[in-house]
Amino acid sequence: MTPLPVAAGREVARYAWRVVSRRPWLTLAVAAATVAASVAGLGGPIAVGWIVDGIVSHAGARALIAPIALLAGCAAGGAGATWASGALLAALVLPPVGGLREDVIDAALRLPLDRLEDAGAGDLVSRTTGDVEQVTDAATGALGAFLSAAVTIAVTVVGLGSLDWRFALAGLLAVPIQAWTLRWYLREARPIYAAARAAEGARTATLIEAFGALPAIRALRLRDRALGRITTSSAAAVDVELAATRAATRFYGRLNVAEFVGLGAILLVGYALVRGHAVGIGAATTAALFFAGLFGPVNTVLAVVDQLQQAAAGLGRLLGVTVAAGPPIDEREVAGAVAGGELVARDVSFRYPGGRTVVEGVNLRIERGHRIAVVGATGSGKSTLATLIAGLRVPEAGTVVLGGRSPARLARARRGRAIAAISQEAHVFAGTVADNLRLADPTATDAHLRGCLVAVGADAWVDRLPEGLETIVGAGGRALSRHEAQHLALARALLLDPAFVILDEATAEAGSGDARILDEAARVVMRGRGALIIAHRLDQAASADEILVMSEGRIVERGAHAQLLAAGGGYHRLWSAWADGRIQLR
Numbered sequence: 192m193t194p195l196p197v198a199a200g201r202e203v204a205r206y207a208w209r210v211v212s213r214r215p216w217l218t219l220a221v222a223a224a225t226v227a228a229s230v231a232g233l234g235g236p237i238a239v240g241w242i243v244d245g246i247v248s249h250a251g252a253r254a255l256i257a258p259i260a261l262l263a264g265c266a267a268g269g270a271g272a273t274w275a276s277g278a279l280l281a282a283l284v285l286p287p288v289g290g291l292r293e294d295v296i297d298a299a300l301r302l303p304l305d306r307l308e309d310a311g312a313g314d315l316v317s318r319t320t321g322d323v324e325q326v327t328d329a330a331t332g333a334l335g336a337f338l339s340a341a342v343t344i345a346v347t348v349v350g351l352g353s354l355d356w357r358f359a360l361a362g363l364l365a366v367p368i369q370a371w372t373l374r375w376y377l378r379e380a381r382p383i384y385a386a387a388r389a390a391e392g393a394r395t396a397t398l399i400e401a402f403g404a405l406p407a408i409r410a411l412r413l414r415d416r417a418l419g420r421i422t423t424s425s426a427a428a429v430d431v432e433l434a435a436t437r438a439a440t441r442f443y444g445r446l447n448v449a450e451f452v453g454l455g456a457i458l459l460v461g462y463a464l465v466r467g468h469a470v471g472i473g474a475a476t477t478a479a480l481f482f483a484g485l486f487g488p489v490n491t492v493l494a495v496v497d498q499l500q501q502a503a504a505g506l507g508r509l510l511g512v513t514v515a516a517g518p519p520i521d522e523r524e525v526a527g528a529v530a531g532g533e534l535v536a537r538d539v540s541f542r543y544p545g546g547r548t549v550v551e552g553v554n555l556r557i558e559r560g561h562r563i564a565v566v567g568a569t570g571s572g573k574s575t576l577a578t579l580i581a582g583l584r585v586p587e588a589g590t591v592v593l594g595g596r597s598p599a600r601l602a603r604a605r606r607g608r609a610i611a612a613i614s615q616e617a618h619v620f621a622g623t624v625a626d627n628l629r630l631a632d633p634t635a636t637d638a639h640l641r642g643c644l645v646a647v648g649a650d651a652w653v654d655r656l657p658e659g660l661e662t663i664v665g666a667g668g669r670a671l672s673r674h675e676a677q678h679l680a681l682a683r684a685l686l687l688d689p690a691f692v693i694l695d696e697a698t699a700e701a702g703s704g705d706a707r708i709l710d711e712a713a714r715v716v717m718r719g720r721g722a723l724i725i726a727h728r729l730d731q732a733a734s735a736d737e738i739l740v741m742s743e744g745r746i747v748e749r750g751a752h753a754q755l756l757a758a759g760g761g762y763h764r765l766w767s768a769w770a771d772g773r774i775q776l777r
């Protein structure tokens with residue numbers, strides 16, 4: 192297994208920059224509100240300093256008016272600014288972050304099938320769940336906390352310096368300890384969090400595998416083995432979590448030492464400055480309170496740095512999928528490629544990771560209006576060839592092109608009208624029958640949908656459904672038979688109106704009523720288009736313009752039905768055996 196790529200730090204920074212630079216005024220407003228909230232936070236210590244000075248100089252009660260007014264003003268202003276900075280930051284970052292999951296799934300759908308298979312479902316699932324949540328949590332909480340704490344620290348250091356530069360210097364004594372602590376923590380934490388994400392991915396993969404194989408696990412009584420694997424992967428994840436907690440505890444312990452050193456230094460400097468009449472007791476009090484007010488923001492910055500780092504790592508994993516998929520291409524490029532005419536495969540070879548070559552040196556040319564059928568024994572590579580021609584997999588050697596573009600590239604179009612592939616597993620999406628059809632064209636009217644169902648002969652059974660087109664089907668709805676699912680997929684392909692169709696369906700027994708209906712529907716879908724049919728029943732191949740006979744990944748014979756029968760070769764033998772019912776292709 193090769194996990195999907197992770198975007199480099201540069202890509203993550205570029206994404207963050209795109210988010211803030213797209214709305215510069217909003218970004219400036221966030222900065223202004225955050226600074227205002229931090230400045231307002233200094234009002235409390237200053238007011239207390241004034242009160243202390245008033246007490247020391249035996250001033251009357253009137254001396255309290257100014258500090259109380261300052262306190263009230265700063266409290267009201269600070270509350271308003273804090274609210275504004277949170278609301279503005281949310282308006283800035285939440286819309287792009289909110290769309291991340293959809294963007295990643297959209298990108299994953301544009302990736303070649305083998306790339307996704309090689310990465311395993313667990314990788315994509317953990318990215319679209321754990322990583323998206325981490326980034327969203329950071330955007331809604333940690334990012335705001337970090338910004339406001341960082342600005343508060345900067346403003347407070349300036350405030351300390353404005354009282355007396357020696358206060359700022361004393362406060363900065365804590366910085367080397369904090370910096371060292373942070374460096375130590377990040378060095379410790381980074382591999383721990385990377386391991387935690389990996390362990391979580393492995394645990395998800397084990398669970399998905401176990402759920403997927405539930406019937407086999409039951410049938411073969413592999414419960415203990417499956418449970419054992421889940422327990423091992425869970426224990427590994429828990430161990431890493433414990434290591435992370437231990438590191439965090441030591442981290443906070445060391446930060447307490449930094450606070451002690453900094454506050455001690457400020458008090459000592461304050462004592463010396465007051466004795467030397469450089470500052471008043473009020474200013475020294477304000478300085479000590481300023482510094483004590485830094486404990487929270489410093490802890491916040493240092494604590495969320497690590498959450499932000501994890502979120503940045505998660506963002507890297509999410510952007511990695513979009514970078515690997517490349518940007519979506521638009522309909523004009525698809526139309527240009529289709530206008531280019533033929534779908535051509537040259538010397539195409541392919542093997543699954545770690546396996547033998549299953550398609551080798553295949554050449555074929557599909558013109559518009561022509562039908563090519565591929566026949567061969569089970570396992571000869573027909574379905575794999577279909578996915579290569581459809582652009583769902585990328586050849587290991589050789590090329591597949593349509594109008595100068597690779598079908599894999601064209602498959603990145605959101606609604607590619609170049610090539611439609613119908614596989615053996617026609618998936619029924621949860622939703623109404625109409626929803627299932629509209630995946631091909633979201634703007635299609637009900638009349639248009641009905642037209643497609645009538646054309647492929649599926650209108651009769653759809654009309655018999657309790658709510659016709661509006662009947663809920665798929666998971667949680669009415670279950671459709673494989674034949675109905677295939678029929679619906681053919682109607683959807685007709686609605687998509689592609690230039691080429693690749694049909695790889697094997698749902699019905701030869702000679703059955705279902706087979707005749709699906710064959711007729713397939714003929715309607717293929718009409719006027721270029722078509723590649725993976726013939727699981729030889730009668731599907733007989734009327735094709737050209738038949739390719741595949742054996743162990745190679746095309747060993749090619750020609751029209753009559754021509755191949757007359758040649759008396761492999762196709763002749765296959766046909767005779769099939770017609771006698773001695774063999775059954777899949």
Ligand SMILES: Nc1ncnc2c1ncn2[C@@H]1O[C@H](COP(=O)(O)OP(=O)(O)OP(=O)(O)O)[C@@H](O)[C@H]1O
Pocket residue numbers: 308543546549567568569570571572573574575576776777
């Ligand atoms: N996803 C996969 N990963 C690894 N090997 C695969 C995969 N799919 C197919 N194969 C192997 O590739 C070879 C060709 O399979 P393919 O499905 O293309 O043949 P086929 O002629 O279409 O067979 P069938 O008619 O049974 O579908 C087989 O040996 C098969 O086991």
